[in-house]
Amino acid sequence: MDDLAQMPARVTALLEANGCSNVAVDGYEVMTGGYSRLMAKFNATFTQDGATESGTYVLRGDPPEGQALIDTDRTQEFDVIQAVAPYVNTPNARFLDASGEHIGTGALMIDFTPAESTLPWIEANGISTLPIKLAELAGALHTIPIEALPAALPQPADGDALGDQIAVWHATADDHVEALPIFKYVACWLDAHRPAPVPLGFVHHDFSTANMLVDRQGDLVAIDFELATIGDPREDLGYFKAYSQAAPPDIIDADPDAFLARYREITGYTEDQVNPAVMTYFLVLGVIGVVTQLMGGGGAMARGESGSTNIAYNMDNCLFGQAAWMAATDALTAALDGGS
């Protein structure tokens, strides 16, 4: 995907394989910011089903073998984006090259959204409008009917989303290339301090300002659905807060009451089900999807199966997580059960 000379012809081949004609591709350029996937942007004109379309599009593809930070499936991501796009502010997925026969690597073509990265937007415009916008984005994601989502999307086998996530914490602690007693402590602590349950719903699993844009209307746009599952939607709120500790500011902290009120209004959750203490519980629980992928990448590197600076760099950042999780369990023990 980095070969600027070849890529217009490859994109043309993908479009023609999907029944498009009169295809013209130009302005192909590599994008930064897609930390787990290769990203590029280009202009295209093509005719499909008798209608001619011109626009700017994004190509999102797998890195070369052995360099992937996390291992995810482009077909599932493509299906998820198409399923959630009617409900959520997100650029739709248009075409898929699952095998990489046209693009040279597994890739999907997505509509381009003329929007700005969230953190620079906050620097220029302030944060005051975003707690409500974030509640509306999270609420929209978390109220998508499960039956509208791809059947292949992972979900808890017995409906116990918390139990499933806690099991992942245990498995990550037990299966890594070395023992991880902090992970084991967190797994046991989470199991001993479960909050009131909510119905299963859509979980983005990398719900952070890094995967949001702000469009021209000032609305938040969700992107990057490669880690999505069905589970406890509050995992996204916890993950958002965890990520915001590492990459501030925390939009929720700008007005937590307003955020929670609007989020409860959209989702129908009660104050017992979503409150500041519960969000902090999920701050710990909700990171495990991404953390397991990062630790797995580091484990593969330790076994000599892969290797890149990005893998080592991102696994190293789990050190920050370990300190944050332990601090959160300390702070919440008293709040959730008055001791132990």
Added chain:
Amino acid sequence: MLSRPTTDQVLNAMADDLIAVVLPHVSGEAAKVLATQIEQLTRRLARRAAHEIGWMTEEIAAIDAALDRTPDPTNSWHLEDVLDRYSAASTALSDAIAEAFADEDTDRVAQYKALLAQRVVNEQEVLGALELVGRG
């Protein structure tokens, strides 16, 4: 062997040169991000190289004392050998944590958490100030 300048001094000098000499000549955004990640990792590796055998050895002794484990008689200080002993101690600590929670033994949970707190202190010294690069 020539032991000085030390490993951490050499790694820090490499990180300095990467930023001051190499990075200004790098034009691509992806390569700039990578160079900055390498600089951060190199400085972390410098701090880790300076202390990791000492820290692991201290932690092993603390875990042995807390769990009443018999110390491993091996006295090799080669990194792989220390890593093996550290991994065995960490596994024993993980098992003890799970058992303490299952028994709802809050005293033992608190005792083991104190061991983890020292591990976190060491990890934070390796990490230094966190400044994420490469994400939007």
